[in-house]
Amino acid sequence: xxxxxxxxKRLGLYLAVLFIGLTITFMLPRLMPTNPVDGYIGQLQSxxxxxxxxxxxAEMRTNLEQLYGLNGNIFSQYASYMKRVLIDFDFGPxxxxxxxxxxxxxxxxxxxxxxxxxxATFIAWVLGNMVGLVAGYFHKQRAASILEFLGILLYPxxxxxxxxxxxxxxxxxxxxxxxxxxxxxxxxxxxxxxxILYNSLLPGITLVLAGFGWNILSMKxxxxxxTEEPYVVYARLKGASNWTRMxxxxxxxxxxxxxxxxALSLGMVFNGALLTEMIxxxxxxxxxxxxxxTGGDYNVLYxxxxxxIIAVATAGLVIDLIYPLLDPxxxxx
Amino acid sequence: xxxxxDLKISYRIANRTIDAVDxxxxxxxxxxxxxxxxxxxxxxxTLMKAIYxxxxxxxxxxxxxxxxxxxxxxxxxxxxxxxxxQWFKSISYIPQSSMNSLNPVIRIGRQFTDFPGTDSxxxxxxxxxxxxxxxxxxxxxxxxxxxxxxxxxxxxRVMIGLATFFQPDLIIADEPTTALDVVVxxxxxMLLMELQEEMGNTILVVSHDMGVHYxxxxxxxxxxxxxxxxxxxxESVFGxxxxxxxxxxIDSLPTIGDDSMRGVIASAAGAGGDRxxxxxxxxxxxxxxHFVARAPQPDNVLA
Numbered sequence: 001x002x003x004x005x006x007x008x009k010r011l012g013l014y015l016a017v018l019f020i021g022l023t024i025t026f027m028l029p030r031l032m033p034t035n036p037v038d039g040y041i042g043q044l045q046s047x048x049x050x051x052x053x054x055x056x057x058a059e060m061r062t063n064l065e066q067l068y069g070l071n072g073n074i075f076s077q078y079a080s081y082m083k084r085v086l087i088d089f090d091f092g093p094x095x096x097x098x099x100x101x102x103x104x105x106x107x108x109x110x111x112x113x114x115x116x117x118x119x120a121t122f123i124a125w126v127l128g129n130m131v132g133l134v135a136g137y138f139h140k141q142r143a144a145s146i147l148e149f150l151g152i153l154l155y156p157x158x159x160x161x162x163x164x165x166x167x168x169x170x171x172x173x174x175x176x177x178x179x180x181x182x183x184x185x186x187x188x189x190x191x192x193x194x195x196i197l198y199n200s201l202l203p204g205i206t207l208v209l210a211g212f213g214w215n216i217l218s219m220k221x222x223x224x225x226x227t228e229e230p231y232v233v234y235a236r237l238k239g240a241s242n243w244t245r246m247x248x249x250x251x252x253x254x255x256x257x258x259x260x261x262x263a264l265s266l267g268m269v270f271n272g273a274l275l276t277e278m279i280x281x282x283x284x285x286x287x288x289x290x291x292x293x294t295g296g297d298y299n300v301l302y303x304x305x306x307x308x309i310i311a312v313a314t315a316g317l318v319i320d321l322i323y324p325l326l327d328p329x330x331x332x333x
Numbered sequence: 334x335x336x337x338x339d340l341k342i343s344y345r346i347a348n349r350t351i352d353a354v355d356x357x358x359x360x361x362x363x364x365x366x367x368x369x370x371x372x373x374x375x376x377x378x379t380l381m382k383a384i385y386x387x388x389x390x391x392x393x394x395x396x397x398x399x400x401x402x403x404x405x406x407x408x409x410x411x412x413x414x415x416x417x418x419q420w421f422k423s424i425s426y427i428p429q430s431s432m433n434s435l436n437p438v439i440r441i442g443r444q445f446t447d448f449p450g451t452d453s454x455x456x457x458x459x460x461x462x463x464x465x466x467x468x469x470x471x472x473x474x475x476x477x478x479x480x481x482x483x484x485x486x487x488x489x490r491v492m493i494g495l496a497t498f499f500q501p502d503l504i505i506a507d508e509p510t511t512a513l514d515v516v517v518x519x520x521x522x523m524l525l526m527e528l529q530e531e532m533g534n535t536i537l538v539v540s541h542d543m544g545v546h547y548x549x550x551x552x553x554x555x556x557x558x559x560x561x562x563x564x565x566x567x568e569s570v571f572g573x574x575x576x577x578x579x580x581x582x583i584d585s586l587p588t589i590g591d592d593s594m595r596g597v598i599a600s601a602a603g604a605g606g607d608r609x610x611x612x613x614x615x616x617x618x619x620x621x622x623h624f625v626a627r628a629p630q631p632d633n634v635l636a
Contacts, residue, residue: 231437234426239417253438327438329479
C-alpha cells in the first residue's frame with residue numbers, strides 16, 4: 001500500500017513536470033512577433049517574383065497552417081499540439097528535409113545517441129566512483145593522493161579540448177581509430193555490430209575521460225566525510241575488515257548523493273551529445289540538432305527539445321523510484 | 334586482571350608532544366565494574382583507547398606497558414600489539430553515540446555478522462543473536478529493522494547486545510548513557526549491571542555523572558590532568574574522599590534543597606583553571622584498596 005502510493009505520487013509529479021515543460025515549449029515561440037507562415041509565404045513570393053495570385057496565397061496559407069498546426073485560436077492550437085506530441089509523437093515534417101517527418105528522424109538518431117552517451121556516462125560513473133572511493137577511504141595514505149590527482153588533472157580540461165586532443169592523438173598521430181567514422185546501414189549482423197563498436201570507441205573514450213574526473217573528486221570528498229562517521233569508527237572497533245568498512249559502510253552511505261548525480265547526468269545526455277557528435281561526426285540527435293539550428297528547422301528543434309524535457313523528467317522519476325531501495329530512511333514516507 | 338605499569342601516553346602534534354596520560358600504575362581486578370571519572374581533558378578516553386588497544390598515530394605509548402592476563406586464540410598472552418585480534422571476541426566496546434554508531438542503511442541483523450567475531454557460521458550467529466536480543470528485552474523484529482526504526486533506548490540496547498553477545502572478558506563503555514533520558518538511562522545501567530553479574534566480566538565505565546558511578550560501580554578511578562588522583566572501592570571513595578579534587582567532584586552532586594552551589598562557577602570554585610589541583614604521580618594506599626595521589630611524605634602518610 002505504502003509502495004503503491006509512493007509510486008503513484010511520483011508518477012503524478014512526473015506527468016506534471018512533463019505537462020509544464022511542454023506547455024512552456026508551446027508558449028515561447030508564440031510570444032515572438034513573427035509568424036512562420038507569413039515568413040515562408042514571403043520567401044516563396046519573392047522567389048516567384050511576386051507572380052503568385054492572392055487566391056493561391058490564401059490556399060497556401062490554409063494548407064501550411066493545417067500542416068504546422070497553426071490554425072484556430074491559441075487554445076485549440078494548444079490542445080492539438082498536446083494531442084500530437086503526447087499521443088501521436090508527431091512534430092510535423094522537417095523543413096530542411098521536407099517531407100520527412102521529424103519523429104522518424106529523431107527515432108533513427110536516438111539509439112545512436114543513447115547507446116553512446118548512456119554507456120559512456122555509466123562507465124565514467126562506475127570507474128570514477130571506484131577510484132574516488134579508494135582515494136577517499138585511504139585518504140590518510142600518501143599513495144591515495146595519486147588517485148585523487150587523476151581527478152584534479154582531468155576535471156578542469158574543457159571537453160572540446162580533451163576531445164580534439166584525443167582525436168588527434170589516437171586517430172591522426174597514432175592512427176588506431178578512424179578519423180571520421182563510417183557506420184553501416186541496414187540489418188545488424190555481428191560483423192556490423194563490431195564495426196559500430198570500433199567506430200564508437202573514440203568518442204566513448206573522450207566521454208568517459210571527461211566524466212571520470214568529476215566523479216572521482218565528488219566520491220572522494222563524500223568518502224572522506226563518511227569515514228569520520230561514528231558508525232564507521234565503531235565498525236573499525238568491532239574488528240570489521242577494511243573491505244567490509246569500505247564497501248558496506250563508507251560506499252553504501254556515500255553512494256546516495258552520487259546516484260542523484262548519475263541520474264541527473266543521464267538526463268543531460270543530449271547536451272553532451274551536441275559537442276561529441278559534432279567533433280566525431282557521429283550520427284545522433286546532437287548532429288540533427290546542430291543541422292536544425294543552423295538551418296532554422298523549427299520542427300526538428302521542437303522535437304529535440306521535447307525529447308530532452310522527457311529525458312530529464314524521466315531521469316528524475318528514475319531517481320525517485322530507486323532511491324528508497326538504497327536508503328531505507330525514506331521508504332514508505 | 335589488567336595491570337598498567339607506569340603508563341605514559343602521548344600525542345605528537347607537529348613538533349609538540351602532549352602527554353595525555355602521564356605515569357599511571359594500577360591494577361584492575363577481574364569481575365568488577367570500574368567507574369572512571371574526571372573532567373574533559375583529564376585523559377579518561379585516552380586511557381580507555383590504550384586499554385582497548387586502539388592506538389593510532391599521533392597517539393602512542395611513550396613509556397610503560399599494559400598487561401592483560403587473558404590468552405588469544407593461539408594460546409599466547411594478549412599484548413598491546415595483538416589485542417586487536419581480540420576485538421569483539423574477548424574484549425568489546427560500547428560507544429558513546431549509540432544514536433549514530435549503527436550503519437543507517439544496513440539491517441541490525443547484518444551488523445551482528447559483518448565482523449569476524451567468535452563464530453564463522455553466520456546463520457547460527459543470527460539465530461543466537463535473535464534469542465539474545467530477546468533476553469535484553471528487544472522484540473525479534475529488531476533483527477530485520479534499520480536503526481532509524483528504533484528508539485534511542487532500543488539502539489543502546491542493541492549496542493549492549495553487540496558488545497556482550499560474545500561473552501567478553503572485558504567491556505569498555507564510553508559514556509554509555511549520555512545521550513539518553515533519565516528513565517532509559519536507569520534501565521540501560523540496570524541491564525549492564527545484571528549482565529555483568531551473570532557473566533562475571535570486567536566493565537570499565539567512563540562517565541561524567543557521579544550519580545551513575547555511585548549506583549553502578551564497584552571501584553572508582555578519579556583522573557585529573559593525565560594522572561590518577563584517587564582509586565579505590567566505590568563505598569570508600571564516596572564515603573571518605575581523600576583528594577580535594579575527588580571531594581569537589583562528589584560535592585558537585587546536587588542535593589534537593591541545598592542551594593550552596595547555586596551561581597558558583599567551577600573555575601571560581603577551583604581557582605586557577607587547568608592545574609588548580611596538584612596531582613602527584615605516586616599513589617599511596619590510605620586504607621585497604623583505597624589509593625590517593627600524594628607526594629611521599631614518610632612521616633605523615635596516614636595523616
